[in-house]
Amino acid sequence: MINTISIAVCDDHTLFRKSLQIALNSFSRINYCIDSSNGQELLDEFERGAVPCIALVDLKMPVMDGYQTIKCIKSKFPAIKTIAMSSFDNEFSIKKTFKSGADAFISKNDNLEDIYGAIIDLADNGIHINKWANINLSNDILIDCLTPKEKEVLKLLCRDLSYHQIADEMYISIKTVDRHRDEIFKKLKVQSRTSLVIFALTNGIF
Amino acid sequence: MINTISIAVCDDHTLFRKSLQIALNSFSRINYCIDSSNGQELLDEFERGAVPCIALVDLKMPVMDGYQTIKCIKSKFPAIKTIAMSSFDNEFSIKKTFKSGADAFISKNDNLEDIYGAIIDLADNGIHINKWANINLSNDILIDCLTPKEKEVLKLLCRDLSYHQIADEMYISIKTVDRHRDEIFKKLKVQSRTSLVIFALTNGIF
DNA sequence: AAAAAAATGGGGATTAAGCCTCAGTTAAAT
DNA sequence: ATTTAACTGAGGCTTAATCCCCATTTTTTT
Numbered sequence: 333m334i335n336t337i338s339i340a341v342c343d344d345h346t347l348f349r350k351s352l353q354i355a356l357n358s359f360s361r362i363n364y365c366i367d368s369s370n371g372q373e374l375l376d377e378f379e380r381g382a383v384p385c386i387a388l389v390d391l392k393m394p395v396m397d398g399y400q401t402i403k404c405i406k407s408k409f410p411a412i413k414t415i416a417m418s419s420f421d422n423e424f425s426i427k428k429t430f431k432s433g434a435d436a437f438i439s440k441n442d443n444l445e446d447i448y449g450a451i452i453d454l455a456d457n458g459i460h461i462n463k464w465a466n467i468n469l470s471n472d473i474l475i476d477c478l479t480p481k482e483k484e485v486l487k488l489l490c491r492d493l494s495y496h497q498i499a500d501e502m503y504i505s506i507k508t509v510d511r512h513r514d515e516i517f518k519k520l521k522v523q524s525r526t527s528l529v530i531f532a533l534t535n536g537i538f
Numbered sequence: 539m540i541n542t543i544s545i546a547v548c549d550d551h552t553l554f555r556k557s558l559q560i561a562l563n564s565f566s567r568i569n570y571c572i573d574s575s576n577g578q579e580l581l582d583e584f585e586r587g588a589v590p591c592i593a594l595v596d597l598k599m600p601v602m603d604g605y606q607t608i609k610c611i612k613s614k615f616p617a618i619k620t621i622a623m624s625s626f627d628n629e630f631s632i633k634k635t636f637k638s639g640a641d642a643f644i645s646k647n648d649n650l651e652d653i654y655g656a657i658i659d660l661a662d663n664g665i666h667i668n669k670w671a672n673i674n675l676s677n678d679i680l681i682d683c684l685t686p687k688e689k690e691v692l693k694l695l696c697r698d699l700s701y702h703q704i705a706d707e708m709y710i711s712i713k714t715v716d717r718h719r720d721e722i723f724k725k726l727k728v729q730s731r732t733s734l735v736i737f738a739l740t741n742g743i744f
Numbered sequence: 745a746a747a748a749a750a751a752t753g754g755g756g757a758t759t760a761a762g763c764c765t766c767a768g769t770t771a772a773a774t
Numbered sequence: 775a776t777t778t779a780a781c782t783g784a785g786g787c788t789t790a791a792t793c794c795c796c797a798t799t800t801t802t803t804t
Contacts, residue, residue, distance in 0.1 A: 345625065345646040347653065351557035354564055354650075419551065440551040444560075447553065479780060492732040494760070507783045514763070523762080524790095525732055526698040533739040685750060700790070713753045720793070721750095729792080730760095750801070760791070769782070774775100 336363035337455045340382075342374045342401065343367075343390040343417070352388070359448055361455075370394055371401030378409055386451055388438075391418040391425060392536055399432040406433040413454040415447070420536040426464050427476060436460045477519050485512040489525050490532045542569035543661045546588075548580045548607065549573075549596040549623070558594070565654055567661075576600055577607030584615055592657055594644075597624040597631060598742055605638040612639040619660040621653070626742035632670050633682060642666040683725050691718040695731050696738045 339356055343349040346369065353365045366382055368374040370393050387405055391398030402414045414436075416429040421439035429437045436450045446463070453460035478486065481502075488498045495513070499506045513525075522528055531537070545562055549555040552575065559571045572588055574580040576599050593611055597604030608620045620642075622635040627645035635643045642656045652669070659666035684692065687708075694704045701719075705712045719731075728734055737743070 346649055347623070347644070347646045348554050348557065350650045351554065351561040354561040355557040358560055417553070438553070440553045443552055444556045481781065490732075490736075492730055492736060496760090504781085505783055507785090508781070510762080511781085511783075513761090517762080524698055525761080526696075526735055529732055529735045530696075530698065530739070533736070687751065702790085710751085711753055713755095714751070716792080717751085717753075719791090723792085731791080746804085748801100748803070750799100752797100752799070754797085755795080757794080758792080760789105762789080763787080765786095766784085767782095768784105769780100771778100771780075773778070 335361065337361050337386065337451060338363060338384040339365040339451065340374060340377065340384040340387045341365060341367040342369070342371060342387065342393070342398075344369050344393045345390075355444055356448070356451075361452070371396030371398070371404070374401060375404055375408070378405070378412075383409060384412065385455055386413045386415060388415045388417055388447070389434075391416055391420070391429065399428055402429070402432040402434050413458070415450055415454070415460075417447075418536070421464065422535055424476065424535060424537065436462050437464045439464065478516060482512050482516050482519075485509060486516055486528065486532070489513065489516075490529050490537075492529075541567060543567050543592065543657060544569060544590040545571040545657070546580060546583065546590040546593045547571060547573040548575070548577060548593065548599070548604075550575050550599045551596075561650055562654070562657075567658070577602030577604070577610070580607060581610055581614070584611070584618075589615060590618065591661055592619045592621060594621045594623055594653070595640075597622055597626070597635065605634055608635070608638040608640050619664070621656055621660070621666075623653075624742070627670065628741055630682065630741060630743065642668050643670045645670065684722060688718050688722050688725075691715060692722055692734065692738070695719065695722075696735050696743075698735075 339362055341349050341353050341356070349367050349369065353367050356362050356365050366377060366384065368377055371389070372395050374387065389398045389401050398416055402416060405412055405414055414434045416434040416437050417440060418425050418429070418437070419440045421441065426437050435454055438447050438450060450460045484502065485498060488501060493501065495506045495509045498509045502509070516528070517523060520528065520531065522531065545568055547555050547559050547562070549558070555573050555575065559573050562568050562571050572583060572590065574583055577595070578601050580593065580595070595604045595607050599607070604622055608622060611618055611620055620640045621644055622640040622642070623644050623646060624631050624635070625646045627647065632643050641660055644653050644656060656666045690708065691704060694707060699707065701712045701715045704715045708715070722734070723729060726734065726737065728737065
């Protein structure tokens with residue numbers, strides 16, 4: 333057990349990042365806290381030798397999102413414990429987070445004490461039993477039940493491409509695109525691409 | 539000029555709200571800082587007598603959004619200076635913010651010093667020349683050029699209602715809905731409701 | 745009072761979306 | 775080796791969306 337804990341905060345919103353940094357520094361056991369505005373920047377810091385005990389990573393970021401960032405950290409710096417932070421506390425985000433190898437998940441609706449609790453747990457025991465972890469991660473949900481091709485079609489549908497354009501992009505026939513769309517609609521229980529876009533954007537899917 | 543400044547922070551994300559609160563309290567001239575998670579709660583606090591010098595209000599909140607909240611504050615507690623905070627620093631949000639009667643606009647991409655600067659300006663001089671204010675607020679942009687009826691149609695289009703449903707909702711004919719839509723498309727330069735939804739959601743219009 | 749902007753809605757046309765069934769092929773899993 | 779899941783695509787259909795044109799009435803502005 334280490335008494336002083338070093339932290340890295342990674343979030344694209346400066347106001348949040350800097351505030352959280354100050355807030356965390358007010359806890360006695362946290363001795364210092366670096367910050368960066370995206371995943372790439374964070375990894376660069378680590379390469380330069382500024383390696384913390386724990387990294388707090390926002391999921392929605394430009395350049396390199398939180399999932400990718402956590403994956404990279406886990407492969408290059410396995411000693412660093414990672415905590416994902418997200419505004420979207422739905423099953424999809426949480427599941428994807430743990431699949432990326434994160435050690436904990438914190439919602440932006442949680443309290444500072446929750447995040448500090450996770451930090452302490454990870455620093456002292458290397459593990460944190462997440463309050464979000466039991467949100468039935470067992471049964472497949474929503475986008476997770478989509479096949480690779482269906483996900484690709486979904487992504488293009490949400491970029492407002494027509495069937496024709498999607499067919500061109502994927503080198504398949506319009507009819508196949510239509511079949512994929514049909515499956516997506518049934519699996520996600522929607523009847524229009526508008527619903528799909530609303531779903532994807534409000535849940536932070538892409 | 540008052541030496542001690544009291545603040546209220548209103549934001550639905552607990553983690554951000556509490557962090558900002560701690561961060562602001564670290565500035566010597568800020569003596570205390572209350573917080574609430576939505577506009578209604580904030581106004582209730584004010585009614586109860588907890589009236590601060592300055593209110594920091596997030597624009598995107600449940601129950602009552604930032605624009606409405608600022609309007610209410612300005613009508614019921616005109617002495618309180620308001621600063622809007624937003625993740626969306628586009629012309630639309632900024633313009634709408636000042637129309638609501640806000641005294642300043644702060645992007646969540648700004649630094650803590652920016653927000654502290656705005657607070658000091660407002661507390662000492664009652665005015666803050668915003669770095670965002672000169673972002674050509676003069677020429678009409680995007681959604682702002684829509685008529686009231688067009689905005690209503692836009693809102694319903696983004697809720698994935700069909701023309702038929704919109705017509706029913708607004709007590710007008712489908713043909714009129716179609717004409718409104720036509721105008722919206724031309725004004726916002728889009729060709730599909732999907733683009734419209736993407737535009738609205740990624741810019742925090744609704 | 746005159747002009748401009750907003751709201752209304754009809755006619756009509758093309759295109760895209762959505763929905764269903766069926767069926768062959770390929771790849772993965774048991 | 776056989777079942778299962780994924781990918782592929784055809785035919786055909788219905789409805790909704792998109793995009794023109796036009797005209798009238800109401801409201802607002804000048």
